[in-house]
Amino acid sequence: MFSCQIELSEENQNQPGNEELLTQDTNMIPEVSLSEKLKPLNSEFDQIGRFLAGLPQQDSNLFSSLSENKVWEAHSKQMEEIWDKAKKKRLNAIGNWEDTTFSKKINDSLPLYYPFSGPDFLHANYFYPNASSYHLVAMEPIKEFPDFQNLSQLEIKKYLSSIRVAMRDVIGKSYFITMHMQDDLRDENNLGVLPLLSVFAIKTGHSILNIKNIKIDSVGELIEHTQKSYALEISITKNGYTSKNITYMQYDLSNKKLMKDSVFSNWVSSIGQKNVFLKAASYLPHYSSFSKARSTILNNTQSIFQDDAGLAIKFVDTTIFSIQLFGDYTKPIKDFADHTFQEGLNEMYARTPKNMRPSLPFSLGYHIVADKIQNHQLLISKSN
Numbered sequence: 001m002f003s004c005q006i007e008l009s010e011e012n013q014n015q016p017g018n019e020e021l022l023t024q025d026t027n028m029i030p031e032v033s034l035s036e037k038l039k040p041l042n043s044e045f046d047q048i049g050r051f052l053a054g055l056p057q058q059d060s061n062l063f064s065s066l067s068e069n070k071v072w073e074a075h076s077k078q079m080e081e082i083w084d085k086a087k088k089k090r091l092n093a094i095g096n097w098e099d100t101t102f103s104k105k106i107n108d109s110l111p112l113y114y115p116f117s118g119p120d121f122l123h124a125n126y127f128y129p130n131a132s133s134y135h136l137v138a139m140e141p142i143k144e145f146p147d148f149q150n151l152s153q154l155e156i157k158k159y160l161s162s163i164r165v166a167m168r169d170v171i172g173k174s175y176f177i178t179m180h181m182q183d184d185l186r187d188e189n190n191l192g193v194l195p196l197l198s199v200f201a202i203k204t205g206h207s208i209l210n211i212k213n214i215k216i217d218s219v220g221e222l223i224e225h226t227q228k229s230y231a232l233e234i235s236i237t238k239n240g241y242t243s244k245n246i247t248y249m250q251y252d253l254s255n256k257k258l259m260k261d262s263v264f265s266n267w268v269s270s271i272g273q274k275n276v277f278l279k280a281a282s283y284l285p286h287y288s289s290f291s292k293a294r295s296t297i298l299n300n301t302q303s304i305f306q307d308d309a310g311l312a313i314k315f316v317d318t319t320i321f322s323i324q325l326f327g328d329y330t331k332p333i334k335d336f337a338d339h340t341f342q343e344g345l346n347e348m349y350a351r352t353p354k355n356m357r358p359s360l361p362f363s364l365g366y367h368i369v370a371d372k373i374q375n376h377q378l379l380i381s382k383s384n
Contacts, residue, residue, distance in 0.1 A: 037240040038209060046208040048145055049198040052163055054079030062149060071153055075160040082164065083203055086171045093362035094126045102127065105324075105378065106303040111135060111274045113301075115253055115293060116281035119193035120170055121200040121246055123364075127277060127305065135271060137249045142213075142232050143192030163195050173368050193248055197234060201246065206236040209243055220266025222247065253284070258292035268296040275303045278310030280365050283332065283340040286312040304379040307365040308332065313345040313377070322382055325349055325357035327374040333366045349375070 047063045050056070054076035057064035066072060102108070108130045117124070117136040124134050146159065194211070201208055213229040214222050222233070234246040251257070251264060258264060276297050284290050285297065294315055297304065304311065304321075308329065316323065329349035332340045349357065360374055367373050 038237050038243055045198070045211050046202075048148070049202040049208045051148075052160070052195055053199045053202040055202060066148060066156065069153065071157045071160070075157075075164070078164060079203075082167065082171055090362045090364070091122075091126055094123070094364075095129075097361055098127055098129065102305075103130065106275060106305075106380065107273075108275070110302055111271050112277060113137075113268065113271060113274045113297070114277045115297065116278065116284060118170070119196040119200070119248065120279075121197050122170060122204070123279065124277060125200070125204045128275060131244070131275070133244050133271075134246045135249070135268075135274075136247065137251050137253060138193075139250065139252060140193045141250055142194060142228075142230065142248065143190075144228075145194065159191075162191055163199065166191055166196060167199075193250075194232070197246060197248060201234060201236050206238050207240070208234060209237055210235040214247070216263045216267045218263060220263050220270050222267065253290060253293040255289050255292050258296075265292065265296055269300060271300070273300055273302050276301050276305070278304065278306035280307065281309045283309045283336050285310055285315075286340055302381045305376065306379075307367075307374075307376050308342065308345065309336075309340075309366060310377075311379075312342055313348065314342070316379060320382060321379040323348070324378040324380070325352050326376040326378070327357065327359050329375045330367065330373040335366075345375075345377075 043061075047057060047061050050058070051063040051067060051072070054072075056076075057067065067076075098108075108128060109132055111133045112124055112128045112131040113135045114120070114124050115137045118138045118140055119136070121134060121136065124131075124136065128134070146155075148156065151159070198208060198211075211232060211234050213225045213227065214231045214233045215225040215229050216231070217223050222231070225231075230250040232248050234248070235243050236246060237243045249264075278285065278297070285294055294311060297311060298315075309332070313323070325348065329342075329346050331338070360376060363372065363374060364376070365374070367375070
């Protein structure tokens with residue numbers, strides 16, 4: 001299933017590097033033919049992504065035929081409405097803040113490591129659009145796309161409907177709810193993460209060049225895997241000339257797993273200097289049973305942007321990281337135990353003047369519904 005490969009035309013391989021073309025004065029850039037662009041040997045992955053995202057095909061293919069009916073037209077209309085709502089409610093504000101403020105505080109071109117993510121490439125891209133690569137880790141499984149050509153109209157309707165249902169929380173509340181993901185993504189007959197990752201890639205303006213199964217080898221390097229795997233790599237492009245990868249790893253980040261298996265930590269180390277994003281992580285990084293995961297988060301890290309469900313502030317060495325606060329601290333929502341309340345973080349907020357901890361122009365994370373009191377922290381390495 002994941003066999004499509006990216007290639008440059010033979011003509012393009014003899015041209016200056018793509019990065020060079022993009023950084024030259026625009027008046028000096030020669031007219032580039034389509035044959036010089038990055039292209040897949042098989043464009044089916046991008047076609048599937050557009051079909052699921054409710055966007056029209058760019059040429060005549062199987063999915064343009066499957067789109068010529070009321071089922072897909074209704075799906076397309078609903079996806080447009082969902083997306084418009086998300087942009088107006090949160091995504092536009094995130095994008096503006098990222099561009100005017102956030103990107104000025106961090107090295108935004110570093111790889112992004114996003115543990116406890118679910119298939120949330122959506123917010124990863126909005127907060128870190130310039131990341132050189134994205135590395136998402138969660139417990140939700142990877143499943144191949146169905147054979148759409150042999151699905152009935154009713155089966156296609158159910159599949160498209162299940163995608164919209166699976167998006168309801170991350171669109172409406174900014175995070176996936178674990179119990180809902182159990183029904184939507186983890187059960188044997190349900191989606192897995194691939195459809196949502198593909199939809200979010202397409203809806204954020206990317207084309208999908210390739211999808212392949214991968215695994216971590218014995219020294220922590222990613223290698224292609226021809227069989228069904230716990231990891232995948234999606235290659236995407238926005239401008240047609242440069243590509244980047246989304247890596248999704250289905251992995252248990254508890255000590256029970258990581259203490260037995262060093263290859264995962266070796267792989268995270270191989271990413272090198274990185275930014276980290278933590279959102280609605282069920283307060284798991286607070287617990288002693290996730291101490292190894294904390295190490296992967298803190299090591300070789302230039303910045304961490306998180307809410308209070310990420311790293312407990314007591315684990316942050318302030319001789320290594322500076323801490324900028326946003327919003328107001330409040331107790332964790334009722335779904336989580338009182339012991340996740342952070343006295344140290346509460347005191348830090350209390351002694352920081354209000355004008356030194358500005359409110360963010362958007363809502364994000366668990367408090368978005370419960371009490372609408374937002375608190376986030378930006379940790380920046382002092383070695384920058």
